Amino acid sequence: MSPSLRALGDDPQFRRGVADIAPFAPGIAAWGIVTGVAMVQSGLDIRLALLMSLTVFAGTAQLASLPILAAGAPLWVLWATAFCVNLRFVIFSAQWRIYLEHLPRGRRVVLGYFLADLNLLVFQKAWPSGVAEPGQVAYAIGGATIWAVWQLASIAGICAASLVPVHWGLGFAGTLSMLGLAYGLLVDRKAQLAAVVAAAAAIAAFALPLKLNILVAIAAAVVAGELMDRAQRAGRRPQGAA
Amino acid sequence: MTSGFDAALAILGLAAVTAVARGFFLFPRRAWTVPSWLQRSLQLAPLAALVAVLAPEIFMANGHLVTTWRDARLPAALGATLWYAWRPGVLGPLIVGLCVYLPLRLLFGW
Numbered sequence: 455m456s457p458s459l460r461a462l463g464d465d466p467q468f469r470r471g472v473a474d475i476a477p478f479a480p481g482i483a484a485w486g487i488v489t490g491v492a493m494v495q496s497g498l499d500i501r502l503a504l505l506m507s508l509t510v511f512a513g514t515a516q517l518a519s520l521p522i523l524a525a526g527a528p529l530w531v532l533w534a535t536a537f538c539v540n541l542r543f544v545i546f547s548a549q550w551r552i553y554l555e556h557l558p559r560g561r562r563v564v565l566g567y568f569l570a571d572l573n574l575l576v577f578q579k580a581w582p583s584g585v586a587e588p589g590q591v592a593y594a595i596g597g598a599t600i601w602a603v604w605q606l607a608s609i610a611g612i613c614a615a616s617l618v619p620v621h622w623g624l625g626f627a628g629t630l631s632m633l634g635l636a637y638g639l640l641v642d643r644k645a646q647l648a649a650v651v652a653a654a655a656a657i658a659a660f661a662l663p664l665k666l667n668i669l670v671a672i673a674a675a676v677v678a679g680e681l682m683d684r685a686q687r688a689g690r691r692p693q694g695a696a
Numbered sequence: 697m698t699s700g701f702d703a704a705l706a707i708l709g710l711a712a713v714t715a716v717a718r719g720f721f722l723f724p725r726r727a728w729t730v731p732s733w734l735q736r737s738l739q740l741a742p743l744a745a746l747v748a749v750l751a752p753e754i755f756m757a758n759g760h761l762v763t764t765w766r767d768a769r770l771p772a773a774l775g776a777t778l779w780y781a782w783r784p785g786v787l788g789p790l791i792v793g794l795c796v797y798l799p800l801r802l803l804f805g806w
Binding site (some may be wrong): 475505506510511512515516521529532535537539543545546547548551554555560563566567623627629630631632633636639640645648649652653657660661671672674675680684 | 697703704705706707708709710711712713714715716717718719720721722723725727729730735736737738739740741742744745746747748749750751752753754755756759761766769772773775776777780784785786787788789790794797798801802
């Protein structure tokens with residue numbers, strides 16, 4: 455294991471992968487600290503927060519799952535919501551498949567687990583051709599080293615959070631960072647409509663048991679988006695109503 | 697306080713969710729393409745899920761819509777929103793939001 459690790463460390467593409475992701479380290483660290491603080495402040499004990507940080511490794515899904523965990527919703531609602539938050543990774547994995555196709559299945563999946571949003575962004579900038587090329591796997595592994603930055607920051611946040619009294623309500627930091635993430639996804643009219651529909655439905659259906667309001671809101675938003683698509687397609691026809 | 701076996705199970709399940717999502721198209725032996733209708737509907741789901749979790753966290757208290765402006769979360773969310781409109785990002789709105797939230801909550805008890 456260690457000779458191959460050393461070989462990896464000497465690999466120029468691995469080093470390039472590390473160097474390209476390094477500028478993002480401060481941002482990732484800040485985000486990790488907030489997630490660490492939010493986990494503890496929402497009521498997870500330290501061991502559980504560490505377990506979550508080290509195994510779940512998906513900041514947005516972690517933040518989104520905290521209120522659901524605290525509400526004591528059934529597991530399937532929790533997991534379904536987290537999966538919806540993570541759906542973008544499903545799409546990303548189809549992209550990664552192009553570059554990781556030649557790896558044995560086990561390695562492909564293990565490496566894929568460590569590749570988050572930023573990794574694909576940086577990777578696609580470095581390999582704009584969009585086809586498999588030699589050196590890409592080493593480069594991707596180099597980018598995945600940002601995992602360590604995220605974990606260290608998150609653990610620092612977990613430790614710091616237990617020093618802050620709960621009545622400060624710092625769990626709200628998690629909500630505020632989700633707000634920024636959500637605004638970043640409002641890329642067009644359809645997305646804006648979907649967000650408004652999701653917010654209204656989640657609040658209107660709040661009284662539903664099992665935190666089902668979240669799943670209702672997702673369904674309503676997806677349907678609203680589809681209807682808007684159809685209306686736009688109809689409107690594009692020459693005689694279509696505006 | 698969330699603790700114990702159930703919570704650990706919940707968290708390990710979340711870890712499995714991450715692994716399944718990130719490995720979704722890496723796992724099959726043969727590659728296959730995503731149908732476009734599925735890709736289109738998948739597009740909105742992450743945003744919808746985020747907003748569905750967020751909105752009640754900002755606008756509701758004890759299962760009801762907030763009816764007072766004297767709730768630190770509202771001006772904090774407003775501040776974060778205004779900042780985002782000026783400088784998009786995650787960190788900036790978070791810091792501005794907390795700068796509004798913490799004084800209102802700790803000094804005025806909002």
